[in-house]
Amino acid sequence: MTKNNDCQDRHEAIAALVLGELEIPAADEIKKHMDACRNCRSLYQALTEEEEIVRSAFNAIDERSRVIEDSLVAQFGKGSRVCEDIVGKLPESQKTETAHHEPNLWRTIMKSKTIRFTAAAVIMIACVIGVSLWRSTSSGIALADVLARVDQVKAFRCKGSWTMNGQIAPGKPYRFETRYADVMSQEYGYKSNVERPDPNSEWMPYAEFYVSPQKKTFVQIAHTTKKYVRAQLSDEDAQQRQKELSQYIEPGALLKDIMACKYETLGRSTIDDVVVEGFRTTDPNCRSPVRDAWFKDPKVDVKVWISVKTRLPVRYEDLTSGLDQRGNTISQRFVVHDFEWDVPVTAAEFEPPPIPDGYAVVDNPPGLDDEETAIQGLKRCVELFGNYLETISDDTGATGAIFFAFEKSETPTALRLKEEVKGLTGDEKLNRVSSAGGRVRRLIWFYVRLVQDKKDPAYYGKTVTPKDADKVLLRWKVSDNKYRVIFGDLSAETVTSEKLAALEMALPK
Amino acid sequence: MTRTEPRDTRRIAKTVAARKELTPERLVREHASAVLGLCMTYTRNFHDSEDIMQDVFLQAFTKLDTLRDRTRVRPWLLKIAGRKCIDYYRKRRSSYPIAEDVPARPDYGNEHIIRVHTAISRLPTSYREAITLYYLDGRDCAGVARSLGISEVAVRRRLVRARLMLHELLVEDES
Numbered sequence: 001m002t003k004n005n006d007c008q009d010r011h012e013a014i015a016a017l018v019l020g021e022l023e024i025p026a027a028d029e030i031k032k033h034m035d036a037c038r039n040c041r042s043l044y045q046a047l048t049e050e051e052e053i054v055r056s057a058f059n060a061i062d063e064r065s066r067v068i069e070d071s072l073v074a075q076f077g078k079g080s081r082v083c084e085d086i087v088g089k090l091p092e093s094q095k096t097e098t099a100h101h102e103p104n105l106w107r108t109i110m111k112s113k114t115i116r117f118t119a120a121a122v123i124m125i126a127c128v129i130g131v132s133l134w135r136s137t138s139s140g141i142a143l144a145d146v147l148a149r150v151d152q153v154k155a156f157r158c159k160g161s162w163t164m165n166g167q168i169a170p171g172k173p174y175r176f177e178t179r180y181a182d183v184m185s186q187e188y189g190y191k192s193n194v195e196r197p198d199p200n201s202e203w204m205p206y207a208e209f210y211v212s213p214q215k216k217t218f219v220q221i222a223h224t225t226k227k228y229v230r231a232q233l234s235d236e237d238a239q240q241r242q243k244e245l246s247q248y249i250e251p252g253a254l255l256k257d258i259m260a261c262k263y264e265t266l267g268r269s270t271i272d273d274v275v276v277e278g279f280r281t282t283d284p285n286c287r288s289p290v291r292d293a294w295f296k297d298p299k300v301d302v303k304v305w306i307s308v309k310t311r312l313p314v315r316y317e318d319l320t321s322g323l324d325q326r327g328n329t330i331s332q333r334f335v336v337h338d339f340e341w342d343v344p345v346t347a348a349e350f351e352p353p354p355i356p357d358g359y360a361v362v363d364n365p366p367g368l369d370d371e372e373t374a375i376q377g378l379k380r381c382v383e384l385f386g387n388y389l390e391t392i393s394d395d396t397g398a399t400g401a402i403f404f405a406f407e408k409s410e411t412p413t414a415l416r417l418k419e420e421v422k423g424l425t426g427d428e429k430l431n432r433v434s435s436a437g438g439r440v441r442r443l444i445w446f447y448v449r450l451v452q453d454k455k456d457p458a459y460y461g462k463t464v465t466p467k468d469a470d471k472v473l474l475r476w477k478v479s480d481n482k483y484r485v486i487f488g489d490l491s492a493e494t495v496t497s498e499k500l501a502a503l504e505m506a507l508p509k
Numbered sequence: 510m511t512r513t514e515p516r517d518t519r520r521i522a523k524t525v526a527a528r529k530e531l532t533p534e535r536l537v538r539e540h541a542s543a544v545l546g547l548c549m550t551y552t553r554n555f556h557d558s559e560d561i562m563q564d565v566f567l568q569a570f571t572k573l574d575t576l577r578d579r580t581r582v583r584p585w586l587l588k589i590a591g592r593k594c595i596d597y598y599r600k601r602r603s604s605y606p607i608a609e610d611v612p613a614r615p616d617y618g619n620e621h622i623i624r625v626h627t628a629i630s631r632l633p634t635s636y637r638e639a640i641t642l643y644y645l646d647g648r649d650c651a652g653v654a655r656s657l658g659i660s661e662v663a664v665r666r667r668l669v670r671a672r673l674m675l676h677e678l679l680v681e682d683e684s
Contacts, residue, residue, distance in 0.1 A: 011673055012669045012670065012673065015669045015670075015672045015673045015676075016665070016669045018672070019648070019668065019669070019672060020648070021650065021665055021668070021669070043676075046676065046680075047672070047676055050676060050679060053621050053624075053625060053679075054625055054644065054675065055644065056621070056622070057621065057622045057624075057625035057626060058546065058641075058644035058645055060622045061542060061545050061546045061549055061645060062542045062645060064545065064555060064559075065541040065542035065544075065545040065546075065562075066541075066542075068541060068545065068559060068562065069537050069538055069541045144538070
């Protein structure tokens with residue numbers, strides 16, 4: 001055998017060495033040989049240099065496939081609209097189970113030929129839509145990967161702001177602005193410090209919220225009204241309260257929403273010296289539960305920027321504009337930023353501070369709003385405004401709506417309150433009226449939650465008065481064929497869909 | 510962060526998840542890159558590979574009940590992918606003739622990626638399967654062996670030979 005052939009035989013060992021697939025004795029032997037053989041050394045160097053290019057070519061596939069995975073999963077995975085469509089075709093008894101256990105959904109699909117073909121057809125349509133999506137994105141970051149990382153985070157901090165511009169009535173604009181600093185922990189719960197600008201545009205403490213699913217407590221301290229709430233909640237209510245309060249900043253929910261919509265990449269940029277990659281959707285279905293109750297046909301622009309290094313969110317913006325339920329222009333802007341991930345937190349940090357002197361406890365603490373809350377709110381409407389509010393679906397303009405109705409009102413309660421607020425500044429007056437309308441606000445929250453929970457609510461305050469004992473004032477779905485109805489005289493009854501239809505037919509147009 | 514870390518993490522997660530039941534999401538998450546990688550070795554461009562990949566998963570979703578041994582889902586998917594790729598070739602051949610060394614479409618603008626995949630597509634089938642799965646599965650010969658249903662020694666042999674042939678093809682292409 002020639003020397004050249006000897007080397008030829010060693011080439012496989014050299015390739016194995018470059019790949020890290022050579023046992024130590026053989027590796028030592030080939031390294032020793034390379035010290036003496038220039039040809040083999042050159043091959044080793046060439047393969048090593050080339051290795052980077054080869055790996056990057058496969059990395060490109062890996063990254064590309066993640067983008068496609070996101071699109072595919074978003075189209076037919078758990079929680080996707082396609083999945084919902086499939087679930088929607090199943091018998092009611094299977095829906096709950098299916099929605100929570102992926103394997104059962106799959107088994108159910110595969111068990112029946114009809115459902116299987118339906119599913120395949122739905123997936124096929126989804127994929128046709130998906131193909132255009134796959135090709136429109138070429139990001140190196142997969143949102144599913146980001147979501148997996150966010151789910152692993154034990155605690156994080158963030159800051160944010162919320163600005164709302166709307167109109168109490170045409171030509172009567174209002175602006176509501178808050179900023180907040182939040183901390184969320186899997187172990188200890190959620191804490192939020194909210195500030196609002198005073199008339200001199202100085203930021204002042206507005207409210208503090210503390211929810212502990214572990215201790216099942218909720219504490220709210222309202223600094224402007226000098227009131228506080230301390231409530232003991234059930235397990236479910238504590239979880240729900242945390243979910244409601246943190247829904248604007250919770251990044252997992254945001255990412256899932258974006259992934260379920262058609263989104264585009266914004267490419268790379270830098271935020272506070274961090275290299276980020278942006279994602280954007282204008283799909284109104286994104287974050288719809290947090291705006292559906294307020295906006296009619298909103299224009300939506302949701303963006304999230306992910307750190308290229310940590311693959312965790314750096315900033316999130318949600319701009320919505322359109323008309324409110326009364327037809328007035330309205331816009332809102334959420335910005336969440338300054339995320340600090342996996343920060344150390346202690347139980348003490350989530351303990352509410354001592355209530356400041358002079359703060360009054362709210363006698364009817366808002367547990368999770370229920371039917372009684374709604375009835376109390378409707379009663380308060382009559383006391384304050386002489387009638388029911390025309391609309392209660394506009395949470396963002398709740399203060400405005402209450403204030404506007406109050407200004408027009410001449411009920412004894414309203415007149416007393418008007419006397420009381422004489423001489424106060426505009427902001428103080430607004431706060432006092434807002435505080436007096438606390439129960440009305442909770443009625444509005446109750447309605448907003450019915451919308452969010454897709455309970456098919458409807459409210460007829462525009463045409464129904466307290467004298468209309470037999471007319472539907474507010475209704476929502478309680479089960480498949482049953483609706484709970486609050487009538488104009490505030491009596492309540494559960495009725496069938498058919499009876500509800502007849503009752504609503506009788507309402508004045 | 511190197512690119513291998515997340516892939517390794519994914520591989521471990523995949524092993525753990527292997528005991529759970531299959532769902533459409535898991536099917537995609539765990540096997541998409543391998544399917545796409547295999548398609549790339551045939552088509553040499555992302556666009557066609559993604560189209561084929563879509564067909565592969567569609568077929569898989571509707572035929573999953575025919576898969577008896579669910580631990581063999583990866584080889585099963587790759588088999589479907591291989592057949593789809595051959596169909597793709599047949600269709601293209603029947604519509605218009607293409608040379609074996611047809612340049613890949615320069616999609617996504619990465620010339621070197623296309624160069625590598627064009628070279629890989631010229632390897633014998635068994636070699637290109639081995640090398641593709643090796644790089645996409647966190648460079649784990651044992652995993653590739655399971656996917657292909659062959660011994661680890663055989664994978665290592667194919668891999669090393671494939672890597673050397675790839676080098677020669679890349680040098681040839683450069684000159």
